[in-house]
Each structure stands twice: as C-alpha cells, then as structure tokens.
Amino acid sequence: MSALFQNYARRPVHIVKGQGTIVTDATGKDYLDFISGIAVVSLGHAHPAIVEAIQKQSEKLWHVSNLFESPEQEQLAATLVKDTPFAHAFFCNSGAEANEAAIKLARKHTQKNVIITFEQSFHGRTFGAMSATGQDKVKQGFGPLLETFRTIPYNDKKQLEAAIDDDVAAIMLEAIQGEGGVHQLDPDFAQAITDICQAKGILLIVDEVQTGIGRTGTRYAFEQANLTPDIMTLAKGLGGGFPIGAMLGSSELFTSFGPGTHGTTFGGNPLAVAVAKTVTDIVFQEAFLQEVKEKSDYLMQKLQVALPKEQFTIRGSGLLLGIECPGDVVPLIQQAEKAGLLLVQAGGNVIRLLPPLTVTYEEMDQAIDILSSVLLAEQPVNA
Template sequence: MSALFNNYARRSVHLVKGKGTYVYDEQGKPYLDFTSGIAVVSLGHAHPAIVNALKEQSEKLWHISNLFESPEQEQLAQSLLKNTPLSRAFFCNSGAEANEAAIKLARKHTAKHVIITFEQSFHGRTFGAMAATGQEKVKLGFGPMLDTFRTIPFNDVNALEAAIDEDVAAIMLEVIQGEGGVNTVTPAFASKIQELCQAKDILCIVDEVQTGIGRTGTKYAYEHTVLQPDIITLAKGLGGGFPIGAMLGSEKLAESFGPGAHGTTFGGNPLAVAVAQTIVEHVFDETFLLSVQQKSRYLIERLKFSLPANLFEILGEGLLIGIKCKDDVTSIIKLAEDQGLLIVQAGPNVIRLLPPLTVTEKEIDEAVELLTTVMLVPSE
C-alpha cells in the first residue's frame, strides 16, 4: 500500500534522469519528452547553464527570508519587466500562489470584489485560484466556492458585456487556455476586454503561468494581442523545474501592496532566483525567441502534413500546440508512451504538445512520426 495520497492519476513509468528533450526510465528506455513537466522545463533537462547556476548559488546562500534586501530579486524583476507596461514584481513559489497574489491585489487596489473569469480556464488549486477556475471537475467535493468570481463563456462578447457592473474589480484570463483545451482568445474578444477595462476602470489580469517565458514564441503570450495587462502571473517555465512564481504589476498598483499586505517565506529565495535569472537571460534573447517561432512553424507544418485535416485540428501558438481529435485521446497518450513519446491531454479530446523550447527539428520529426503512427492506427 502506498504511503502517498492517491490524488494523482500517475503513469507507471519511473523516470530517473533526463538530458535535453529526452528522459530515461529505470531500465534505460529513452522517451522524447513533449510534456516538459507540463510546460516547465524551458531549456530541456539538465541544461548546463542551469546546473551551473544552481551549483554556484548552493555554495553561497540558500535562504535568508524576505526580511532582507535582495539585489538578485531586483535584477530578475528588471529582466522580467523590461519592455512591458508593468513596473513592479512579487516573487512566490508557484502559479497558484502568483494568481492568489493577483486576486488579492486587484481586490485591495480597487476596493471591489468581483473578478470575471472564463469557462475552461485553469488558475490553480488553492481556494481562491480554484474558485477562479472555470472547470467544475476541479471544484467537485470541496463545498461552496468563493462567490465573488463571475465565470462566463470564453470568447463571448455579449456575455462579457452583460457581466460588467460597478462591482467588477478585474477580468482574469489566459490568452491560451492550456489545461482547458488549447483555446486561444480571439482578436475581437481581446479588443473588447481592453476596451471595457479602460472605459470602466477595471484591471486586466493575464495568467501567463503556462504561456509565459517564451512558450508562445514571444516573452509573454499577451504580446500576440492588443491587451495591455495591469497584472500578469508567471511560474512553470520561469524556473525550468525549480519552484518559483511571480506576479508583475503596473506602477499604479504599487501602494496597494505595502509592507504586511502580502508575503511568503520561500518566495524569491536565492536558489530559485539564480535559476530563473539564467533561464530569462537565455529565453529572452531575440535570436532564441525567433528560433522558437521557427520551430513552431515547422512543428505545425509537419503535423498538418501528417494528420488528415478532416480528422484533426491543430491549435495553439509557439510550442504550446494542441491537436483536437474527434474522440477521447486517453488511449493515444498511452500508446505514444509505449512507443517512447511523452505527451499530455488538454481536456478529453485534445492532445497537448509542450516540448522544451530547445527542441530540435530532428526531434520534432521523430515525435511527429511516432505520434502519427499511434494516431492513425486502424481500429480493431
């Protein structure tokens, strides 16, 4: 009997090491990792620069708490904020924590309590982030939710306009709903959100936990839209596997998060910041981002060439790609794993591809070949 709670539907594979885009089980079998730990391993497994950053910092300082000044946090904040409409950063440990901070800041700054979120969204599993999430399966069994979230259909302009009143503090969205099916915000919907936020003095919160840090081929996914967020939240790819989250906010919000307003024991600790700074320096390089865009185009072209358009729809942006299928994809996930390819679902009928941003075209070719083999296998 396991000593662990059974709250994960774990796969039977026991992975023991990784290098680049490959991971290996205890028998030495290689797998192409097109999950990246669910959009986390930005630069692949055991990237030398990250390993060195962690080793060097581990020999100097692990933890001092946020009672003391941190020039390293200041440097990372400046790297994340550069060329954005934002000017302040708060560091924490995860995406859910970053979203909790965003929710608290929006309510405190506006003195209003309603936050509009969207069906099929995912913002985390803490009580506030769970209440914000637009998927009932996440909420089952936990009793009444916080009732100050107003969840409406995604990309529905009429529903959005009808949901706005004087109690609305913020509109909170993912530009691409990763967990909810790789659903992308439409240009018209993004424009309406921006228009309403400006006209009604409503804050715009963009959850970039999965889409940020180069995943869509730009530093942040909101750059693909007209949105000018007041707050964005980050995690996953920011740490490359080391736990760190961040909330970035505009200058007008600074006074609302003064001393004692919010905090964390481990957030922005020296180890996490050293790793994140290394990742940001690599990923935010313009040449690197262009390479992500190029590999995205290549992956999408290969998928469209290999998979019949009448059976499959290709979704997403950058290296957050969905394949929408006619039927449930659970069996495909298992078949791919057996063949040495790790992929993940995004809802019942969407396969999500999340390779490291360092994936090569050769590895893309291998993955598409394996995927095509298991997706086009004749039914018995």
C-alpha cells in the same frame, strides 16, 4: 499500501534521469519528453547553464528570508518588467500562489470584489485560484467556494458585456487556455476586453503561468494580442524546473501592496532567483525567441501534412500546440508512451504538445512519426 495520498493518476513509468528532450526510465528505456513537466522544463533537462547556476548559488546562500534586501530579486524583477506595462514584481513559489497574489492585489486596489473569469480556464488549486477556475471537475467535493467570481464563456462578447457592473474589480484570463484545450483568444474579444477595461476602470489580469517565458515565441503571450494587462502571473517555465512564481503589476498598483499586505517564506529565495535569472538571460534573447517561432512553424506544418484535417484540428502558438481528436485521447497518449513519446492531454479530446524550447528539428520529426503512426492507426482515413 502506499504512504502517499493517491491524488495523482500516476502513469506506470519511473523517470530517473533526463538530458535535453530525452528522459530515461528505471528500465533504461528512453522517451521524447513532449510534456516538459507541463511546460516547466523550458530549456530541457539538466541544461548546463542551469546546473552551473544552482551549483554556484548553493555554495553561497540558499535562504535568508524576505526580511532582508535582495539585489538579485531586484535584477530579476527589472528583467521581467522591461519594455512591458509592468513596473514591479512579487516572487512566490508557484502559479497558484502567483494567481492568489493577483486576486488579492486586484481586490485591495479597487476595493471591489467581483472578478470575471472564463469557462475552461485553469488558474490553480488553492481556494482562490480554484474558485477562479472555469472547470467544475477541479471544484467538485470542496464545498462552497468564493462567490465573487463570475465565470462566462470564452470569446463571447455579449456574455462579457452582460457580466460587467460596478462591482467588477478585474477580468482574469489566459491568452491561450492550455489546460482547457489549447483555446486561443479571439482578436475581437481581446479588443472588447481592452475597451471595457479602459472605459470602466477595470483591471486586467493575464495568467501567463503556462504561456509565459518564451513558450509562445514571444516573452509573454499577451504581446501577441491586443491586451495591456495591469497584472500578470508567471511560474512554470520561469524556473526551468526549479520552483518559482511571480506576479507583475503596473506602477499604479505599487501602494496597494505595502509592508504586511502579502508575503511568503520561500518565495524568491536565492536558489530560485539564480535559476530564473539564468533562464531569462537565455530565453529573452531575440535570436532564441525567433528560433522558437521557427520551430513552431515547422512543427505545425509537419503536423498539418501528416494528419488529415477532416479528422484532426491543430491549434496553438509557439511550442504550445494542441491536436483535437475525434474521441478520447487517453488511449492514444498511452500508445504514444509505449512508442517512446510522452504527451499530456488538454480537455477530453485534445493532445497537448509542450516540448522544451530547446527541442531539435530531428526530435520533432521523430515525435511526428510516432504521433502520426498512433493517431492514424486509431483513426484510419477512408480510402
């Protein structure tokens, strides 16, 4: 019997090393990694710049506590908030922690309790983040959750307007619902949210845990939508594989998070910050982001040619794409894995593509060949 809790439906593959987009299991078999640790390994496995950053920082300082000043945190915060609606950052260890901080800040600043969230959203598995999540499967078995979240359909203006009252502190959303099925924010709905927040003094929280740090072809996904967030959360790709999360907030919120209001032991530790600074130095270059957009266009066009639109719907942005299939995708993902391509689902019938941002065109071609072979074998086109 395993000494581990069996809270993960683990696949029978033991990955032992990785380089770029390629990972190798314990038997020596290579795979194209189009999961990237679920949008985490943004610069691929064992990127030389990240390896060097960890090595250098590990010889200087690992941990000293947030009781002391950190010029490195200041530098990273300045990079993240530059040319955005935000002015300040709080560093933590994960996306769920970042979302917990966002929820606390919104409630404390407004002195209101209700936060509107959306069906099929995913914000984490801690109690606050789980309560915010719009998926029942995440909540089952844990008893009463926080009652101050109102979860409504995504992209539904009428339901949004009906949910607004004087008790609402914030609206919390993902610009693209990654876990929930790669659903994108409708422009008209984004405008409605913006109008309501401005008219009612409601804060807007954008969860960019999966979409942030270049994943959609811009620094942050909200930059492609008509949204002006007051609070944004980050994690996953920010550390390129090393655990770090962040919550960014506007200048108006500064005094609501004073000394003693929130904290973390490990958040923003020197190792994590050194890695995140390295990641942002690379990803935030305009040429790099432009290349992500070009790769996205290439991958999208190739998939649209390879897969019949009568059977498959392809959507998403940047290198966060989803393929909606006619039925359950688990068998398809298993077949792709056997053929050397690692994939992850999003909802019951969507295959999510999350390659490293450094994926090559040749690797995308290889992945498309495997995908089309698997999907068309399972869903043959009528002659």
